[in-house]
Amino acid sequence: MSAVMISRRNFLVTGLTAAGGFAVGLPLGLGSAQADSASAGKIGFYVEVRPDNSFVLGTAQPEIGQGVRTSLTMLIAEELEVPWERVSIEPMPLGIVKTADGYTWKYGGQGAGGSTSVTDAWEFLRQVGATAREMLVTAAAQRWSVPVGRCHAEAGYVLCDDNGQRFSYAELAADAAALPQPEEPPALKPQSEFSLVGTPRNTIDARDIVTGKARYGIDTEMPGMRYAVIQRAPQLDAKVVSYDDREVRQVPGVVDVFKIDGPEPGAPYHILAEGVAVVATSQWAAFEGRRKLRIEWTESPWKDESTETFWAQTAELLSGEGQVVRDDGDFVGALSAADKTVEARYQVPYVNHAPLEPQNCYADVREDSVHIIAPTQSPSGSNRAAHTITGIDREKIRVDMTRVGGGFGRRLTNDYTAEAVLISQKIGAPVKLVWSREDDVQHDFYRPSGEHEFKAGLSADGKVTAWTHRLASASKYYRRENVAPEDMYGAEMYIDDFPAGIVDNLRIEWLAVTSGVPRGSWRAPAHTANAFTVQSFIDEVAHAAGRDPLELRLELYGDNRELPYGQHGGPTFNPWRLSRLLKHVAKEIDYGAERPKGRAVGIASHFTFGGYAAHALEVEVGSQGELDIRRVVAAVDCGVVVNPRGVEAQLQGGTIDGFSTALNLEITVDQGRIQQSNFHDYRIARMAEIPRNIECHILPYGDTPTGMGEMGIPTVAPALTNAIYNACGVRIRKLPIADQLAKQLS
């Protein structure tokens, strides 16, 4: 995966000086000379004041549905002191600047992954708003010839405390833009004075969406543009032997057919698979042409791989020893000294990202420039992909970002940009490449599959004295040059996750599965698998100990304290914050109530990328295995809440994604080929299959926010399978749940 190569940290140190003489340490150029456009009302990169005193604020981050165009804009508007009703947004392109030390960000870091947008922008974008506001106040003070301290900003105006007069920002914008930028960012207002941040706000550009005006990558139309599709190798890593395009070229509108060379098996990739491109004058002609292609493929080096061989391999690996990646205390001794031991294995399947907007990319490769328009989570990765193929200077490669029809991690990888660039380069014209749904289901960087083995030791009084988690999986670090074999586990096991630091004698092992199935980041990456397995096993341990699963968790999570957490989402983890959520959801769902036979509650809680979440579900399981999810209570602690309406949306959506995936989603392999191909056999849940109400609770904490894109998912599957066990005694240890209940109960 072409990850962002530009350090976010680097930006604050050098970014602005590199961008043209801005003050070091101030993360934004605000002088008019540094604005991208010469518009009279433009104050720096992000703020534009229109003549009617409305405000257009730049959004630099990819909007994939996580709501950043709204939440990040709120941060600017809070300090800019403008009425939210008068704010609109303007998407910004990728901004990178070459320095002596490599590339750095022009507008601040750009990329949507790891739920970092709000956290990273929390100070920076408030400083953007505050700086522009202070320049407007200074411009007004100069006009009135009064000290700056005698003026203040309010609702899009600067008011003079001495003479009672006021100027609109529109009247001041040109003067403000000409002022030197302050050397230090102004002090930010205390959170107690927030008037916008923390209030529920609707999606700022929703009207465009509901009227069909919102533009996605797939909607791109440019003069002279061709349309392209690619027939990719149906079997993993197969190559083109030959192809017959005679019938293809008979299809009206088809203008070109050619081979796209794929990467060598196992080598770092720029595109996923080898294939044959069909270029046409319309999208439909390209699809029709592709249907007529006759391609002979080489035998896949993975022709013997199937889902069955995958599980045979994990079983074989788990019978041996793995790479010990964390070893606390004396696990072996503690286990053998235990009064009772518990063990279980769980299986998690490969799953497809399936963003609803199929992959697509517009590319126009010229002699010394490239223009890319793409739905991407990583615009700098898109830029780099184009640079790698063309050799053109990265500053000459423009990347425009559209609204993105779902990300889920798929669009952190820019293979489709690389494909579009290759095609544009070959035909010497601009092109829009579009994938079909079949292309997307069959050619993905899937969420890794794996088998998890747990063992725990219990003392006579029911305390957990020993714990091991061993995982056999294929790392999502897929074909990476820069990851050593001994570091591959890092994508699959976050070694400071619960119960590390809590159970004294603990061992974590990883075992590498060999698989040809491409892997990548899928919303909340390894947290989905690890929350499912750890939160299932803690229930199994509680039942073995004769203890209540909630009570055992509360004991283990313990007092309010910060434990060191070295992975993404750290530097610390406070398990007590999970207890706080669990107590809340338990109360809401009436955890201790007597329920009729077949009906029960299940709980789970997990720390994901700095945020804390818990679910409590009430289910009823019928005698034939019919599953009815009767109540869903979800709670999240994402620190300071910027936009409660957006947080609720992410918690609802994450919960529904969790249900959809746990209930039915699985990618299987046979003879080195993905067996699913579209939504008829990769069944994303429809509305009728999802509980009608998701009760969402937001419990703010502390003085900084975390993101919300990912923490809603991981606890859904274990809360569901724990509830199922409590209701009917069937322990689901393999996802998806699918028809397992019917098979076991009827």
Added chain:
Amino acid sequence: MISIYSCGMETFSVNGQPAEFEGDPATPLLWVIRDHIGLKGTKFGCGIGQCGACTVHIDGRAVRSCMTPVSGAAGKSVTTIEGLAPSEEKLHPVQLAWLEMDVPQCGYCQAGQIMAAAELIASNPAPDDDAIDQHMTNICRCGTYTRIRKAIHRASELSAEGS
């Protein structure tokens, strides 16, 4: 845009405008709407009628335009998301409810969801949850179903109030 769509001897209208298409009559209506007429609000999601992102109305009935040949619209009136609102200023009750309930996340499926919901409200002014479940088979990958349900109930109220 005014152009006449002829499929064989037939013509049809899109959002009240007559138009013309001279290609293969088997071409899916979706691609005619998107690439020939240039209305991009109707989305491509699966191409097999599963996800409903391509939902439009033909004579008021919701259809999956990715599976409807353009010839199937001959002589008929097609409405897309761009033509659902009575005017630029006055949105359809379903669109208003969608805004009020803040339904969209990525937004890609929402044109299709709205067109499906508009047909539901038209045929069943006060649908209950079972009716919603039965009618709304479009996929939302972001999981906005909770708010879609609330918005349909709200659209029903707005419709009754005559907005």
